[in-house]
Amino acid sequence: MINTSSYAIPVSRLIARPMVTCTPATSVREVARRIFAEHCSSIVVIDDGQPVGIWTEQDALAAGEDADALDRPIGDVMSAPLLTLDAGTPLGEAAVRFKQSGIRHFGVVRDGACIGVLTQTDVIVNQGAEFFLRLKPIESIHVHPHVVVPAHQRLHDTIAQMRARKLDAVVVEYDDGGHGHGILTERDVLRLIVNDRLDGVVGDQASRPLQSLAATQSLYAAQRLMLQRHIRHVGVCDGDGRLAGLLSFEDLLQNIEDEYVSELQNAVRERDEALGQARFSLRMADRVFESALEGIMVTDRNAKIERVNQAFTRLTGYTQEEVLGRDASLLNSGHQPPGFYAELWRSLETDGHWQGEIWNRRKNGELYLEYLTITSIRGNDGEISHYAGIFSDITQRRQTEERLRYLATHDVLTGLANRVLFEERLERAIIHAGRSRRKFAVMCLDLDRFKLVNDTLGHSAGDKVLKVVAERLRTGLRESDTVARLGGDEFALVLEDFNDVRDVGHLAGMLLDSVGQAIDLGGREIFTTPSIGISIYPDDGVQAEQLMLRADQAMYGAKSRGRNVFQFFESNMTSSAIAQLETLGELHRALEQNEFCLYYQPQYDLSNGRIVGVEALLRWRHPRRGLVPPGEFIGIAEQSTLIVPLGRWVLREACRQARAWLDAGIEFGRIAVNLSARQCFTDEFLGDLSAILSETALPPERLQLELIESMAMNTREEIGTLLRELVARRVSLAIDDFGTGYSSLAYLKDLPVDTLKIDRSFLGSSDAHNPDRAIIRAVVVMGRALGLDVVMEGVETQEQLAFLQEVGCHQGQGYLLARPQPAERLTEHMRRSCDALLAQLESA
Template sequence: MPQHTLDLEIDHLISRSILECGPRTSVSEVVAMMAQRSCSSIVVVDQGQVVGIWTERDALALGEMGDALSRPIAELMSYPVLALDCRTRLGDAALYFKSKGIRHCLVVDDSGRPLGMLSQTDLVMNQGAEYFLRLRPIHSVKVPPPVIVDPEEKLAAVMRVMRSGGLSAVVVRFPGDEYGILTERDVVRLAAANALGGIVSDHASRHLHSLAHSNSLYSARKFLSDNRLRHVGVLDAQGELTGLLSLSDILCGIEHEYVHELRTALHERDEALRRSNYHLRLADRVFESTLDGVMVTDLNGVIEQVNPAFTQLTGYTLDEAIGRTPRMLSSGRQGPSFYQEMWSQLRAQGHWKGEIWNRRKNGELYLEHLSVSSICNQAGECTHYAAIFSDITHRRIAEERLNHLAMHDPLTDLPNRTLFSERLKQAIIRARRASRRVGVLFLDLDRFKMINDTMGHGTGDDALRVIAMRLKHAVRESDTVARLGGDEFTIVVEEIEDIRHVAHIAQVLLDVVGQPIDAAGRSVFVTPSIGISIYPDDGTDQQQLLMQADRAMYEAKQEGKNTFRFFATQMTSSAMESMALECELRRALTRREFRLHYQPIYDLGSGRIVSVEALLRWQHPTRGLLSPGAFIDVAEESALVVPIGAWVLREACRQGAAWLRSGFEFGRMSVNLSARQIRHEHFLHDVSDVLSDAGMQPEHLQLELVESMAMTGNGVTELVLGELARRGVGLAIDDFGTGYSSFTYLQTLPVDTVKVDRSFLTAVIERERDGAILRAIVAMARALGLTVVAEGVENIAQLQFLREIGCDRAQGFLLARPGPAEALTALGNAAHPLIASGA
């Protein structure tokens, strides 16, 4: 039997394209988006939730607010937004539109996520409205007379008239009885162009399309659709303009008859459903007395009957269950694919059997064994479904408990050798398919026997439990920590991208296990020795990998214990050095070995310091003071650049605030920024905290990013940079000219400074081409309103050339070398003698 049109779900009708913006989006951006997409509305979304809506009609208020275009849309939007579930039937939606007096509504899925917009047009056009439209002429509906305005009228005044009268358009009478039109969409377009001033004649469309009032509503609707119009004039028998017809007016004209037709159809549908409901042919005595729960539904899954055992098992009475669907029992543990497969098998084979987690009325979860069968009438047509289920929760708990005991160590509750072998086997299979590596760590506690012998096995067991918990928390949930027996533990590490990642994990395990343990009121210290093998480098099966890791562990023991060793001998010296350097960098953070040196940037006009760049140095305990070139690549690869960069930002702002309090006016503190930092989700919050804690205003901070970061086109990067600029933080492009340099992105990003790479100055006197390039960069930057800083000034000739081409600022060894804060303080606020003298 074909589905009635009224039973169609609105999910099939909606437009899937929703114009969205965030609550902080400016009105100017909103109207630009609406004008570009020719959309009549935009929804405001905050953290995935729709919080408001703004329409073309709302745009009419812009003429009354001078600063409206610069304000965030959250201040002007309407809320809350009415919404319908995507499963709502078309007939029900039509009645909802009528009762609420609305013409469009947001459609959401089961989780409340927006799917699209549903309009009254969608409802009527899919309900066979053409029947009504063909029978009725335009003059049969109440077409509002046109509101006619003078072409010399101020646009702002006309917008007020449209807003107060709820008008979507006005007619403009030009000399010679020529008519034009101004619509809400025109206002949005003008707002997007920032052209809301002037008079109406500057903006109205000069020709108003018109139809005779004797034309049918169907032809009027077709004319509007074919010509992509939203309004058409209505002419009387004498050819005089008597009305302005919109699609909304057409729909309103047939609304009463149409909704009445819908109500009649819905009533007929409900009567047909009541007539078609049958009681299943079940033996009443069996149905009432069986200990298994029984539930009978119609073809749509609506419950028609349940037995007493159903109430005992679920907590829902007969009255509470009838009319609802089995979704009321859903636990949320099975995803949509589970139910799709179940219904697919049920419809194809007529039955389904399996286990499913459901939820009782009191919220308690239970596992049931469920059997669903289709019930057919004498003609072989399926009319109902019968579900029979029993509670098997306690049986499953007992089975799982026995299985857990067989697969886990009773002392630490970690996987035992059997489960470890199975997990490692599956990890190897996954790694082989994905061409990835797997790490196996064999951990043995050093001199643990001494604890058992001197403090007793009870203390030793307490220590093992603590160590097991530390190991489990030190690795990812996807990794496996197991106890093989005694004081031996093993770990499986999956999805290895870099062997250094395994080294890092091993170092973490050394640190956490080596912490003191409180056992029976006494502090116990235990250290581990760790051996590491890697699949497929050191072996391709479980036994071989475990054996190699065991051998590497004994090498760690021989090296003095409390350390780790790789079995693999193929590792290059450079990889080993990188891993060692990474470990040293982690210790450097905790041991406060990093330092900041500062190099001033001078204004080439006044000779005074206008900015200070904070430069990172590492006071290595054995190698002395290191510049970033010796370690920054490893920091970037290992993500240590994020905490190191956070330390640099905090220390630089602290020093800057101290200088300002002492009277040293240094301009702005310039801090280099890495790509990993700017992509960190808490970066903006961290910057605010650092400035607040230091007591330094945002205008005293400048962040430098390299050219390649600016040119990525990454939306997140652009949003973060835009927010920093709005807060007053300066932004500079460092090493400009070293990549595929383009001024295009400089026009879209809120950058105020360009730092030209030192390579352009190196041979500027010898190579005329370098000088020409530098001249061009300075000229183009000046045209864009950007400040230019030349890096690497090392001799007088370079300084004189920079002055000649009009470069704004300079930085380099000729003027001042980087040094500690005290050295820069000694320079003070005096002008640099080389610049002041005109050298």
Template sequence: MLLSCEFPIKRLVTRDLLACAPDTPLIEVARLMAARRCSSILVLDGQTAVGIFTESDVLGFDLSNPALATMPVSSAMSGPVQTIQGDLLVGEAAVQFKRNGIRHLLVVDERGQRLGMLSQSDVVLNQGAEFFLRMRAVSSIPCHTPLVLAEEMALDEAVAEMRRCGRDAAIISYADGGHGIFTQRDIVRLIAHGGAAVGMVGQHASRPLRSVQAGQSLYLARKMLAQNKIRHLGVLDDDERLVGLLSFDDILSSIEDEYVSELGAALRERDQALWESRYHLRLADRVFESTLEGVMVTRADGTIERVNPAFETLTGYSAEEAIGRNASMLSSKRQTPEFYQQMWTQLKETGCWQGEIWNRRRDGELYLEHLTISSICDDAGVCTHYAAIFADITQRRMAEERLNYLATHDALTGLPNRSLFGERLEHALRCAQRTQHRSAVLFLDLDRFKLVNDSLGHGVGDELLKMVGERLRASVRETDTVARLGGDEFTLLLEDVGDARHVAHIAQKLLDAIGAPFHITGEEIYVTPSIGVSMYPDDGEDAQTLVLHADRAMYEAKGAGKNNFQFFIGQMNTDTNEQLQIESDLRQALERDELVLHYQPKVDLGDGTVVGLEALVRWQHPTLGLLAPGRFIPIAEETALIIPLGQAVLREACRQGREWLDAGYVFGTMAVNLSLRQMRWEGFLHDVDTILAETGFPAEFLQLELIESQAIDGCEQCEGVLHALAARGISLAIDDFGVGYSSFVYLKSLPFDTLKIDRSLLAGTAHSRRDVAVLRAILAMADALDMTVVMEGVETEDEAAMLRTIGCPQVQGWLFGRAQPAHEVGPRLARLPDVACAPPAVRAPQPSLVR
């Protein structure tokens, strides 16, 4: 490898600078240079280099001038001093030597501080040129034709001839055929010794002239120069004739030529590498700019440094808006802190993270992107930047979700298909088994759908199926499932249904919804459904069995004339049909006045007089006979028939009470049971006022009973109704007290004036002091609240005796009279024919309990 690629200049400099002041006499300067065998001296004015004096400068002296020795160096020095940076390569110094025609350069560092002096000799003697010098012969480089002077030439004439020919050395020819050499350094030595320019040049030349064969290597020539501490060698041909003079300058010129050649090759190589690098950079920039994926480069702290056009398109932020801001500006806030923590942990551990993330565009729109983040580290392995590449996959995700949706849903109606229905049914059955809840499967088929398709076309048929699906979905809860199996077959999954009657009501609702006319393309179309029902766990415990049984029940519905529903054949089917029959008959009973009232007396336990009557409804069924309330009241409650039924009961009780009052009978209060559903009906208070006005029954004689669990329902509307009733003077009683929550809060805040204790607190009192204590406590509490107490369900004399002992004022039960028709109860009532009727002696609530 050549020296130009090996060494910086600062490794070759002579650091021990030889220097002098500008006024130093030349004789002193010459002595310094001769003593140090140095070819140059730096002239300093203080610390500033103002010039340089070299051996070449002595050729300009007139050696015959006696004042030469005392002349100051400033008069002969060269300036300004040429400098070179110490970090440059040696070959560059060789080029500068030749270009400027000099042999010395002052070497400085990057701050301009002097490092030392570099001469041509330093470059030639550099070991980095050995390979080159070994490969080249002396004859390969041009040598100057030597200046040959006769030994008898006067010294001053010889110096003048050297100056005229521009030579730094001359060969001296002696009469004996030998040769010597006279150089600039010899002139410096003469000046140093103060000698005058007298005598012949031969007397001051060095002899013999050391020589080298032209065919020998430059390396050998350089070695001879270094070992003998000389700067010139004679060049001999094969016949031992002197044909040239080889100097350091000649060798340096050859080295410089080689360096220039090498430098040119290096520059060409560099230019090629630079072109390739720029090409790849331009290519990378084009890829960066043209890629359809967004690219964002950030610093380690998240500050955005660069984005591409796709980033601007995808996010809505221009490069000017994004650069300098933190990448968190894109955050959608949909990911949790844990998500980001895991992302950064993986990024720091592996240098890369890839995944899906929701981000937000400039206009606030959310979009899903597939994001890849890579760490960019420096040579020390420290992360300095992150590169994020992302693509908007919102549409792709929507397409995937659409495909998944189509795989589980009917394409026409948008309802779940057979596959999804099966999955939901399996899940519902597992939940039902765990929670002990009941579920139902309904299988629905349209009765006249084929006729619609054949007569009006498949387009109308498809529209009809979509509308049927919409009506089915609107008829059930959001938690229920409506599916289309295909054709005109639909299935429904009803979870947590309670009992079969609930399912029957939904089935009837579906019959009504589908049976209503459909309006399609100007046509009014009618279809009817046939519905089969199976119940879990009664009709099966697995999905396949339940669907099969519902399907069979649907065919039974078709066989029964269509446009109806049938439960799977079994005992539940019988019970359900019976309940449905009761519901249907009850609607007719209201129209036919089949409901009758029986009255059960409440008596004073002290003297046995009747102090009140409770009106209890019975149903005189045309085929089933007299039905107790338990057979039909729950159905009335569930179907909202309780509202017209309650109106009828209240009207009849008030009418009968008015009749007895007009006949002079004394019976205290007329108690009528009240339903929470009635109170919640917005027309309830209006009905009460209307009935009282139409029958003429005094409000003070009316008592409305509400069971305890309903009394504390917490409904603000109901509380308002209770206070409105109390404001009208109507007595309010809590029925079945003791089996509900028995909270003092509602006793304090609601305007009840009577407690009717449930029989369950009376059973077994003859054997339990605890039960008696409870009854005593209730009596004490009621007395403190100024409330009347009635013990329900008294059936034996022992029970009556115990109640007398603890001070219970009023009782009701079979021991004192069962519920009987009005014509049987009348004779038991006290009669005051000549006295105007007066309100019963019911204690009014305390002012603090009345609002």
């Protein structure tokens, strides 16, 4: 983990600059000026050619506290004697001496003469612990709590505080709102001494801002930041970004884990066993070298390959025999610009290392992206002797990152742009059109009755349809256009650079034809047509939200025209949309103020005229419009969550009325209530049903729930589970408007329903040979075969009644037999004898 080979380097090789000296008579002020000018941290005091003491940045605190001391000779205030190390002392031993002594500077002596100064910084930079420091976060070592002083505190008081508490730095806190902290260090005090600026408050003289790192970052990051910024302290921030302490260069040496210090000491203690340890280390290094998962390549100073490991062979395809003696450039891909390698070599020569991403080429010619770290290796003479490159293949990781970036802006199912990317493209189109004063179009496209495909054939089939539609849209557009899937079966398009609005209409027509073509799903042809709404910039709006809203309104206008058409936005559509919002608001108020009521229409046994059931039908007593039929408001309620509380109210009111009829001794068969898909899919539905039946004391077999055909035929497991649960509770189930959807007869026989209600549209024609009449006959026969009751809706004429009796239809409902009416009127009707109806049935 630690490069112990660097411990043997003699400290004389670490002296990077000439020693700065002065005589004992030199004034403190002049000494401070010399240190500041030379950008060093100490000065050696020489008397008669011999070092007698040293004065450092730390000593500047005493001078900064007492301005009169600045003119005293340095001999009076220097630190003496100068502690020294022999020039041949190994780095490892020097590191231990620094830790034990607690000082920051040693004089380096050779043959009795002081040849330079070794600093704590020199040890940390050269100890070869980069890998160790990378593995250790700052929070893993003890970081001293920081001492904070207010910015308005007098500078003299702050320096005195630093000296008294032996602080090499204090944090300065400002109250100017969000500008962070500052720091005053021994080096800052030295600067103030030189510039004669020891008066005033600390906030004016502190270094600002305080350079900081998160506690989770590595010690290596802290070391690099200190070296790059030429500072000795960095702030340490906790997870909330608050300053939690100060990390100094001294901390890197003094507080690295016991494991590190122990290894330093072992390195010194085991020098007598150097030969045996060297052999063991060599063997271990070989094993690590060969077993490493990263590729490793070692070259001489001229970049000729001397050794590679097994991972190198696995990653590049080249064996060691094939590359020995060859130039490392044999892996070059040619994808880096010429200046890339010049910068790489410059970094190696000046910094001693380089790391980054680079494209290289395997033996088989395949390109791959690698993360490469190259380190310069210097010999005992200080000259570069070798280079070591460690790399890993990050091609897959880069592809994953690019895939994630793609998924952030594209729809997973279709590969089209998603809402995020579409909105970016739309904003860009607005900017471009605004500059060029051109128009562009926005389209909203929705698939007609797509829910029916999901409900009858399953979501897998629906996904296949969406993929086909997406490809047809993509094929039908130009490169400059954008098509996106916003969700579900909703698509949006931006069409730029057209010359005439008629071109947009022509393209919309082509899309209608293309999307509306048959889709083959495993031998079954499915037709799903689109409805398209179009808005034009700037005619219909200059903001993205306006254009999307009005294209959406136009799309609903297209649906209201019969679907499979396109519709340009018209100003009255906004009025219609506003009217719908107003109606929705009125519906909420109506529910709160009890403006809804139920009408009831009986169902009759066509063989004997008896009432066998009553359907509850919702009406709205509007304070201005009077009695409003459901066709004018149910659709709006269905599109909102209001249908859930409204449906709950209908169910409770119908059950309450049915219980009242039972208590009055009136036989009515079963009360039938229409069930909304949105209502039955809520988690609360079964709980609400149980509570209502319990509150009203209505026997569950007296309740029939009517489901529309597409919902009953839904192949989703939760629908089947729900229906089986309802039957288990003895609630009757009917399929309403049967024949209008895509019913699977094979699935129908397994549904736990007992009643089919044929849609009234099949009874409209009086032609006995009309195909619709044939469908009625078939449904009646099928119902009998499956043991289901068949109810014909919309019976309005004697001819229709006679036909139904002829084909053996069980039950009927319609204006001929009885109109929907309030509960009071129906109660009177049910109390009267049914003799008149029997006579009518006999004469039919």
